[in-house]
Amino acid sequence: MTRYLLTKLIEAFIAIWGVVTIVFFVSRILGDPAVLLVPVGAGQQEIDNLRAALGLDRPLLEQYFHSLLSMLKGDFGISFQHTRPALDVVLERTPATASLAGLALLFGTLIGAAAGAIAALMRGTVAEFIVMVAALLGQATPTFWLGIMLILLFSVELGLLPTGGAGTWLHYILPGLTLSVFVSASIARLLRSSLLDIMREDYVRTARAKGLMPRTVFFWHIARNALIPVVTMIGIIAGELLGGSVVIETVFAWPGVGRVIVQGIQAQDFPVIQAGVTLVAAIFVFVNLLVDLLYGVLDPRIRRG
C-alpha cells in the first residue's frame, strides 16, 4: 500500500511538472505583458525597465528554471496586476469555486443516480424514454448557452434571481443548476448502461437463485458493481469542477479560480496563470488519486497488497 501510494505520488508530481512546463512556455507566446502594464503613451525605455524589473529580460530557460525552483518553495511570484503573491490571488478564489462545485456535484450526482436507476429498472417504458431523452439533451446542451438562457429567463424576464456574481445563496442557484444539469445527465446515462450490463451478469442470477429480495439483489449485487465506472466518472467531473468551470464562472461572473485564470490570461499575468493552472492540475491529480483509492474499496480485485 505504501509502495502503491508512493508510486502514485511520484506520478502525480511528474504530471504537475508537465503541466507547469507547458503552461510556462505557452503563456510566454501570449505576448509581452510589460506592454500592457505600462501606462498608455509610455516610451520604450519604460517598457524595458519594467521588463527588467519583472525578470522578463533574462533568457527563457533561465526564467523557466528560476520559476520551477521558486514553485518548489511555494513561491509563484508576484502578480503583475495585483502586485501581491500570485498564489494568494488564486487561493482566495478557491472557496467560491469549491462551494459551487460541491453543490453541483452533490445535486448532480443525486439526481443523475436516481434518473439512471429509474431508467435501468423501468427498461422499455415511457419513463425510461423520458429520462434518456432528458439526459441526452442535458449532456448535449452547451453549458454557456444554458447559463445564458437561464439568466434571460429567471433574471432578465422574471427578475427572480441575480444575473451573476456571488454573495447570497440566491447567487448559487443559476450557476449551480447549470452545472448540475451537465453532471446529472452524464451520470444518468453512464449509470443506466452500467446497471443494464451488470443485470445480465451470472452472479446476479446466482443472487436471485438464493431467494434474496429484489432490493437486496439490486443494492448489493447490481448497484455495487455498477457504481465502479460511475465513481471514475464522478472523479473526473469533480476534478474538472474543482479546477473551476471557466465557462460557467465567466458567464455568471462567479469569482472563482477559473475566472481568475481567464483574467490572468487576458492581462498576460504570468504568475497568476502559472499559480492558477498549477493549482487546478494539482486538484485534478489529487482527486484522481482519491478515486483510485476508492476503487480499491469498491473492487477488491484491484486492491493492492
Added chain:
Amino acid sequence: MAPLLDVRNLTVVFDTPAGTVHAVNDVSYTIEEGETLGIVGESGSGKSVHALSMVGLIARPPGRIVSGEVYFKGRDLLRLSQRELFDLRGKEIGFVFQDPMTSLNPVLTVERQIAEPLRRHFNLSKSQARERVVELLELVGIPNARARIGQYPHEFSGGMRQRVMIAIGIACNPKLLIADEATTALDVTVQAQILDLVRDLKKKIGTTVIWITHDMGVVAGLADTIQVMYGGRIMERGPVDAVFEDPRSAYTWGLLKSLPHGGKRGETRLYQIPGNPPNLINEPIGDPFAPRNAFATERCLRETPPLKQMEGSLPGHKAAVWYDLREELKKQEAKV
C-alpha cells in the same frame, strides 16, 4: 408416495425480434425424493432453460411460460406469487451454476455470499451465519475454512470457487439441488474431485439432485436416471445403465457412439452426428432430431412421437420414437 418434483407439459418460449424461439416443448417428467437425475443435451436443447423457468429465473420478457404445471411438494411452482418464489428459492431448491468465475459476485466476500441465503431464510445472526459458513466450507472440502471466509472469489482457484458455489447451493439444506453445468468450466481432474464431492454430499445430506450437463461421462458416474433432451424435448429417459447399454433413441445412440472409448487405438475418427442443431424459431413439427437421423421415417417428420415406455426394456426406460432402433441397427449390421 408422490414424487418430489412433477413437471407436466412445460412449454417455454422466448419472444425475440427474429421470431418466437421454442425453447422447451411439452416437457413432462418426475423425480422421486433422493434420486439423482442427469439431464443431458447440447446447447439449446432446453435443459437449462426448463430448470430456470420452473423457479422464475428466466427473464420475462423475453421468456414466456406458455403452459404447464410444475408440482414441487404438492404445490404448483408456476402459480406461486413472487413472494412465495423468493421464499422458496435457495431454501427449498438450491442452485449451483456453471462457471464459478462469473457466477460469484467479484466484490463480495465468500462469507457474505454463502451467508446470504442463510440470513435471508433462517434469520440467522451474523455470528450464527458465520459458524454455518465455516461448517459448509469444511463440508465442501475447503481447507483452512475459517481463515478463508473473508476472501474474495478471485483469491480462490477454479475448483475451490466451484466448491464455494456448491456451498451456496446446499447452504439451507434444500430438498432439491439443481446443478447447471457445474463442472463444465473445470479441468478434468478438478471435475473428478467435484463429482466425488457431490456423491459424498448426497450420502451425507440426502438431497435430490438434478444434474444438467452436456457430458455423458459425468451422468454415467453420478446419476440414477438419465434424461436426454434435444430441441426442447425429452428424447429418451431411463435408468442410467439401461440407457447406456441399450439406447432406443437415435440421438442417444449417436451421442454414445461419439464418445471416445478409453485406450482403444487404431480407430480413425470419432463418430459425429451429421447436421446441425435445430432452428427453434420454426414451429416444432415432428421429431426434432428427424432431419439428422438416418433411421427417421416419413412419420418422424410429420408427427411428434410421444415419450413412451420401451418394450423389452427396464420399467421407466422411455423414448420418443416412431422407429425401432434395435431393429434398425440389426438391419444395418446385416447389410455390413
